Amino acid sequence: MVEMELLGVQVEMPSNSPLMLLKETAAPGRVLPVVIDTPEAQAIYRGIERIRMARPLTHDLMKILLDEVGATVTRVTVTELRERTFFAEIEIDVGGATHVVSARPSDAVALAVRTDTPIFATEEVLAEAGQFIEGDDEVESTDDEPDADPAELLDEFKQFLDGVSPDDFGS
Numbered sequence: 001m002v003e004m005e006l007l008g009v010q011v012e013m014p015s016n017s018p019l020m021l022l023k024e025t026a027a028p029g030r031v032l033p034v035v036i037d038t039p040e041a042q043a044i045y046r047g048i049e050r051i052r053m054a055r056p057l058t059h060d061l062m063k064i065l066l067d068e069v070g071a072t073v074t075r076v077t078v079t080e081l082r083e084r085t086f087f088a089e090i091e092i093d094v095g096g097a098t099h100v101v102s103a104r105p106s107d108a109v110a111l112a113v114r115t116d117t118p119i120f121a122t123e124e125v126l127a128e129a130g131q132f133i134e135g136d137d138e139v140e141s142t143d144d145e146p147d148a149d150p151a152e153l154l155d156e157f158k159q160f161l162d163g164v165s166p167d168d169f170g171s
Contacts, residue, residue: 001077001120004032006109008048009041020044020106022078022119030130032078032121034086040106047113059110066115070095076108078121081128 007021018041022032036044043059045051056064066073071094080087088105091098103111112119121130 002026002123002126004078004119004121006044006048006113006119007031009036009044011041020109022109022121024121024126024130028132030126030132032126032130034078034105036104036106040104040110043110044106044113047110059107059114062111063114066092073111073115073117074098075118075120076103076105076112077119078105078108078125080122081125086125086129 003025004022005025007023009018009020011017012019012035018036018038020034020036020041022034024030024032043057046053046057047059052060071092073090074093075091076088077091078086078088086105088103088108090101090103090108090111092101093099109119111117
């Protein structure tokens with residue numbers, strides 16, 4: 001398993017397809033772009049920004065239900081890429097027992113941002129669909145310089161995405 005961090009969501013032009021961007025935490029750090037649906041992109045964004053609606057929406061309701069029964073989300077993992085479709089699992093601890101639930105990566109991440117849960121991807125998924133950001137070696141930090149600004153890293157990845165399409169990530 002490779003630990004990932006959520007860079008955010010964005011809309012890829014000209015296809016107008018929302019992308020969820022996960023970045024490997026270890027240097028040099030591959031980025032895993034996952035095409036998702038608009039409602040899930042909005043849910044992830046609302047989770048990142050801690051936006052609360054008057055009534056809980058699906059992922060907020062999931063968190064409330066898990067809290068009410070004393071369950072803890074311990075990790076989410078992007079586990080597989082099959083025929084251009086990503087798969088994920090949500091690992092939940094309930095009273096010391098671990099349960100694994102299959103999920104779409106977008107739903108798993110939308111829940112993870114609400115529960116401050118670590119996000120992972122399998123090495124196989126990263127080997128197949130992970131992308132290195134051009135010039136990423138310039139972003140890498142050393143002991144002499146501070147860590148790279150996530151906003152700058154996201155801007156660099158947006159520039160990279162200008163030249164790709166969802167078909168580039170298929171098998």
